[in-house]
Amino acid sequence: MATPVPMTLSGPAALGSAWERWSERHLRVLMIAPAMAILLALTIFPSIYMFVAAVTRISPNPDIPWEFAGADNFLRLFTDEQFHVGLLNTLIFTVCAVTVEFLLGLGLALLLDRHIRRLNFLKTLLMLPMMLPPIAVAITWKLIYEPQFGILNEIMFQLGLPLQAWAGDANLAMFSIVVADVWQWTPFVFLLMLAGLSSLPAEPYEAAALDGASAWRQFWDLTLPFLKPVIAIALLLRIMDAMRLFDLVFVLTGGGPADRTKTLSLYIYQVAYRFADPSYAAAISLFVLFVTVAFSSWFIKRMRLAN
Amino acid sequence: MTRSRTSRIVQRGVAYATIALALVLTLFPVYWIAANSFKLDIDIFAVPPEWFPFNPTLKHYDAAFVQRPFLQYALNSFIIAVASTLVSLVFGTLAGYALARFQYPGQWRYQISFWILSTRMMPPIVTIIPLYIAFNYLDMLNTKPAVAIAYTAFNLPFATWMMKSYFQDLPVELEEAAIVDGDTRWGAFLRVALPLARPGLAATAIFCLIVSWNEFLLALVLTLTTQSQTLPIGIAGRVTQYTTYWGEISAAGFMACIPIMIFAFIVQKHLVRGLSFGAVKG
Numbered sequence: 001m002a003t004p005v006p007m008t009l010s011g012p013a014a015l016g017s018a019w020e021r022w023s024e025r026h027l028r029v030l031m032i033a034p035a036m037a038i039l040l041a042l043t044i045f046p047s048i049y050m051f052v053a054a055v056t057r058i059s060p061n062p063d064i065p066w067e068f069a070g071a072d073n074f075l076r077l078f079t080d081e082q083f084h085v086g087l088l089n090t091l092i093f094t095v096c097a098v099t100v101e102f103l104l105g106l107g108l109a110l111l112l113d114r115h116i117r118r119l120n121f122l123k124t125l126l127m128l129p130m131m132l133p134p135i136a137v138a139i140t141w142k143l144i145y146e147p148q149f150g151i152l153n154e155i156m157f158q159l160g161l162p163l164q165a166w167a168g169d170a171n172l173a174m175f176s177i178v179v180a181d182v183w184q185w186t187p188f189v190f191l192l193m194l195a196g197l198s199s200l201p202a203e204p205y206e207a208a209a210l211d212g213a214s215a216w217r218q219f220w221d222l223t224l225p226f227l228k229p230v231i232a233i234a235l236l237l238r239i240m241d242a243m244r245l246f247d248l249v250f251v252l253t254g255g256g257p258a259d260r261t262k263t264l265s266l267y268i269y270q271v272a273y274r275f276a277d278p279s280y281a282a283a284i285s286l287f288v289l290f291v292t293v294a295f296s297s298w299f300i301k302r303m304r305l306a307n
Numbered sequence: 308m309t310r311s312r313t314s315r316i317v318q319r320g321v322a323y324a325t326i327a328l329a330l331v332l333t334l335f336p337v338y339w340i341a342a343n344s345f346k347l348d349i350d351i352f353a354v355p356p357e358w359f360p361f362n363p364t365l366k367h368y369d370a371a372f373v374q375r376p377f378l379q380y381a382l383n384s385f386i387i388a389v390a391s392t393l394v395s396l397v398f399g400t401l402a403g404y405a406l407a408r409f410q411y412p413g414q415w416r417y418q419i420s421f422w423i424l425s426t427r428m429m430p431p432i433v434t435i436i437p438l439y440i441a442f443n444y445l446d447m448l449n450t451k452p453a454v455a456i457a458y459t460a461f462n463l464p465f466a467t468w469m470m471k472s473y474f475q476d477l478p479v480e481l482e483e484a485a486i487v488d489g490d491t492r493w494g495a496f497l498r499v500a501l502p503l504a505r506p507g508l509a510a511t512a513i514f515c516l517i518v519s520w521n522e523f524l525l526a527l528v529l530t531l532t533t534q535s536q537t538l539p540i541g542i543a544g545r546v547t548q549y550t551t552y553w554g555e556i557s558a559a560g561f562m563a564c565i566p567i568m569i570f571a572f573i574v575q576k577h578l579v580r581g582l583s584f585g586a587v588k589g
Contacts, residue, residue, distance in 0.1 A: 020491065027492050028409035032419065035402035035467055038394075042460040043426045046437035053436065108329065115322040122326065124575040126333050130582070131571045133521040135539035136560035139546065140340040143553065149352050151339060157355070183336065188582060195579040195587050233586045244430040247523045251543055265432040265524070272436055273528070285433045296428050300421075 047289070053282035073283035083284060085259050086267035092174060093263065094242040097181045101238060104182065105189025106231075110219070113197045127191055129184045138251035141180040142167065145252070170257045177248055177261055185241075189234050196230035197223075236299050243292065264288055337564065344368070344557035351553050367554035368562075376533045377559045380541035387451050387526075387537060388519035391458035392512050399466025400508065404496055406467070407474035408482075420471070424584065427464035434460060435528050442529060449531040457525045462515040465584060469514070472585025473507030474500060510577035513570050520567065538563050 023030055054074065057067040077083055116123055129137065144152050145166035153163045167176040200223065208218050224231075246265040249255055255262035255270070264284065272281035343351055344367055345360040371377040406420055438457055439448070447453040481503070482495040490498065501508075523539045530536045536544075542559050545552040571578075579587050 020493075024491050024493060028405050028411065031401040031405035031409075031496075035398040035423070035463055036419070038398060038459065038463055039423060039426050042438075042456070043429060043434065045441070046434040049437035049440065050433070053440075108325070111325055112322055115319065116326060119326075120575060122330065124572055124578075126329055127575075127578060128337065128568060128571055129333060131517060131567050132337070133523075133539055133560075133563050133567065135521075135523050135542050136340070136563050137336075139542060139556050139560050140336045142546070142551070143343060143557070144336060144339065149354050149356055151356050154355050183332070187333070191579055192583060192587055230587055233583050237583065240428055240430075244432060246432065247539075250523075250527075251546055265430065268432050269435075269524070269528075272439075278436055278440070281436055285436060288430055289433045292428060292430055292433075293425065296425065 050282040050285055050289075053279050054286055056279055058279045069279065073280050074287075076280060077283065077287060082259070082262070082267060083264075086262050086264045089174070089260070089262055090243060090245070090264045093178060093181075093245055093261075094239060096174075097178045097185070097242050098235065098238045100178065100182050101186045101189050102231075102235065104186045105191075105234070106193050108186075108190050109193030109197055110223075113194060116194070117198065123191075123194075127187045130188045132184070134184070134247035135251060137180065137184050138248050141176070141183075141248075142252055145176055167252045168257060170260050173253050173257060173261045177245075177252060180248055180252065181242070181245070185238060189238065192230050192234040193227065196227045200226050232299070236296065239299075240292065240296060243288075340557050340564075341561045343553065344561045346554070348554055351557075367558040370552075371555045371559045372562075375541075375555065377538070377541055377555075377562075379533050380536055380538045380559075381562070383451060383533075383535055384520055384537040384539075387455045387458065388516045390451070390455040391462050391519050392515040394455075394459050395462035395466040395515050396508065396512055399463050399511070400470045400501070400504075402467045403470025403472075404474050404500060406471045408479070408496075408500075420468075423464045423467050427461055427468070427584065429460075431461070431522075431524050435525060438525075439528055448529060449535050451535050454526055454529050454535060454537070457529060458519045458522060462519065465518070466511050466515060468584045468586075469511040469581065470504065470507060472580060472588070473504050473511075476588070477503050506577075510574050510581055513574045514577075514581040517567055517570055520563075 055069055055071070057069040057072075144150055145168075147153060147163070147165045147168060150166070152166060156163055164172055167173050204222050205218060208222060213221070244265050245263045246269070249261050249263055249266050253261040255266045265288075268281050268284050268288070271277050271284065342358075342360050345363045345365070346357065347362050347364050347366070350357050350360065350362060402423070406416060410416070411419070434457075438453075442448045442450075442453045477500060482499050485495040485499045486492065521539065522537070523543070526537045526540050527543070530540060533541075538559065542556050542563065545556045545559075574581060
């Protein structure tokens with residue numbers, strides 16, 4: 001194997017070609033190595049660190065050495081009711097938000113596909129919410145939900161409906177969060193479905209029409225199977241995103257009222273920084289990481305996204 | 308005949324009505340925050356609410372960007388976003404090209420691609436504790452580089468996948484022709500593939516900028532003072548337990564949205580690919 005010749009021994013030209021020959025031969029490794037090194041440092045280190053932290057008892061006092069705690073932090077997961085609440089809230093939010101976003105996005109795409117194709121400007125306007133900073137979205141909805149002077153209660157009043165505290169009401173808080181998330185992320189599903197619909201082949205539909213297949217049958221037997229890969233990607237990305245919900249609840253409800261909107265992300269944040277218990281926070285994080293990785297690998301294999 | 312024509316007209320009517328309704332529902336919240344940012348406090352708190360800022364004022368913009376350090380927050384956001392985007396774009400393009408073009412023994416190409424994607428799937432809350440401890444140890448807490456490095460953890464895998472997808476779309480014959488003409492493999496990448504991938508590079512950069520500009524949780528944990536706090540942190544900081552500075556956060560929130568809206572129109576052709584990590588080609 002040719003190693004680069006030291007600068008002093010040969011002229012710059014000769015050296016250049018030696019290095020060039022070497023680098024040319026190992027180009028496929030050299031091009032990918034920096035990215036992999038950076039990502040290893042930014043993901044493998046945290047994972048190992050978290051595992052170490054989770055099996056120790058970290059003292060806030062730097063003079064006291066860490067103690068080995070074994071599985072204690074993991075066992076706490078079974079008895080910690082706050083953790084169960086967070087897990088349940090995260091599941092409720094993910095199921096509700098993603099279901100509504102998916103049905104609404106798919107329905108709108110089917111209804112509007114042929115009519116909006118050339119209206120690129122309008123399409124981009126409809127896509128705006130998902131691009132906006134989540135914090136800006138959160139304060140916007142906070143303003144809309146405001147019980148005293150918010151616009152939503154004004155609309156309720158005009159319609160003769162009872163006024164609500166929305167994000168401040170224990171029974172409506174989760175609903176309010178879901179609505180804000182649906183507002184921001186339905187466009188994402190809509191956009192991906194439009195992309196899927198625009199690449200449908202025409203022939204099977206012509207054949208189906210000749211056979212007299214109903215619109216419903218065509219949708220069920222042709223459109224849905226063709227859309228399956230796009231649907232899978234849209235669902236995967238939405239579910240992964242919904243499971244890490246933080247910004248909206250942080251600003252809109254702070255996890256309240258009565259922990260009704262406390263998500264796992266928010267709970268980990270509180271455990272680590274408000275209760276200053278990084279070991280336990282690491283244990284919960286590992287649980288979240290395990291669930292996320294298990295789910296996404298299962299989903300990717302199941303939906304055959306692997307190619 | 309007439310029946311099918313009427314049904315087509317009805318269909319079109321329903322579609323346009325739906326588009327109109329969707330536009331109103333989509334744009335009203337954006338309008339609402341903009342409108343409130345131009346209202347006097349007394350009009351923000353008015354019951355019933357004023358649908359339009361009849362007494363427009365720039366008071367809240369002055370309060371946010373002149374009296375309070377929101378300009379500094381925006382500048383921090385900008386510096387962090389650009390730094391992280393540049394690093395991610397350079398190394399992501401190299402890695403993306405390698406994954407798109409080179410053969411690797413066995414399943415390595417697939418395994419590496421999958422692993423890189425999986426790092427993007429990692430929830431930020433999971434990495435935040437170790438990053439906090441590491442930056443604390445390195446005495447880098449509350450600095451812009453720390454935040455930029457943390458953002459690279461999600462921008463780099465994204466850039467890799469995006470560029471991989473753009474390079475896969477380019478015909479390999481052009482690079483082969485360059486090599487036949489005596490260029491090196493690296494030269495073919497640099498002088499043939501890279502210039503052709505320029506639109507993809509631009510779109511990828513804009514997506515990295517948007518995601519960095521919008522990020523909240525990592526910045527919340529890693530920053531403490533105006534020296535490094537980003538715009539979303541500044542905004543959230545004005546929602547306190549006791550009061551919410553509505554005018555100020557509306558002004559700052561609306562300003563935070565403006566560059567994003569401009570970017571959205573620049574990348575509209577690339578939206579689908581960008582949002583699906585290159586998996587769906589729009």
